[in-house]
């Protein structure tokens with residue numbers, strides 16, 4: 669997919685790997701100057717526009733915004749992608765540790781607020797912009813044993829709508845993407861056994877996906893590119909599901 673983002677400045681959170689990295693690459697390939705931010709970077713991967721920014725750290729966020737303002741004068745595209753979930757605590761809510769709840773909510777929901785809060789002034793002084801929040805289908809259709817993640821992502825979807833209402837008059841369009849199951853560095857380890865075949869539990873999960881496979885990070889990146897493109901100028905407050913049809917309905921026959 670090709671769009672014209674020449675002259676645009678973008679910031680992607682959690683972009684050291686996975687979906688965030690794919691989004692940053694796609695924005696850059698289409699002409700944008702992209703600030704790639706993350707809590708961690710590989711020691712040899714730090715470049716001119718790679719900033720250490722934890723989405724829960726106000727000082728680091730403000731430092732990044734000040735640098736973008738100084739170097740580029742403003743911001744056109746913000747992608748709130750950074751997110752965490754838990755594998756260690758796939759347990760019922762009565763067993764779910766409070767610290768895990770706090771950790772996940774802090775990054776997945778409050779982090780979206782914190783970064784947006786700091787980035788919006790750079791768009792207001794710049795004639796408008798686009799904010800794209802990476803939610804999850806778990807925010808639309810809760811998944812069992814992931815209470816904090818599902819609550820946080822549902823919050824992101826409704827926060828997106830609230831932001832769209834408030835920021836639309838300033839030409840700042842705010843939308844969300846709800847990915848289904850996407851093969852990233854992290855999920856790859858969970859998906860495949862030592863024999864290189866899908867694990868049994870993953871086969872069961874994929875049985876719910878009409879396309880019969882997990883998605884690739886680039887397939888989320890293309891959706892983000894669409895929402896960032898000048899042509900998407902009347903889409904505001906939407907949550908775009910990119911899940912191979914997982915949440916379209918039941919795949920079983922009755």
Ligand SMILES: NC(=O)c1ccc[n+]([C@@H]2O[C@H](COP(=O)([O-])OP(=O)(O)OC[C@H]3O[C@@H](n4cnc5c(N)ncnc54)[C@H](O)[C@@H]3O)[C@@H](O)[C@H]2O)c1
Nearest residue numbers: 682684685686687707722723749750751804847849850852
């Ligand atoms: N992979 C999937 O199947 C899937 C499905 C639905 C939604 N999502 C969402 O997509 C987004 C990206 O997921 P992914 O699979 O690429 O994850 P990932 O774990 O591969 O990458 C996440 C990135 O975010 C960074 N990060 C984590 N906490 C951070 C913080 N506090 N501040 C800054 N950066 C931080 C990590 O260092 C990492 O580079 C997340 O919001 C996730 O919830 C992913």
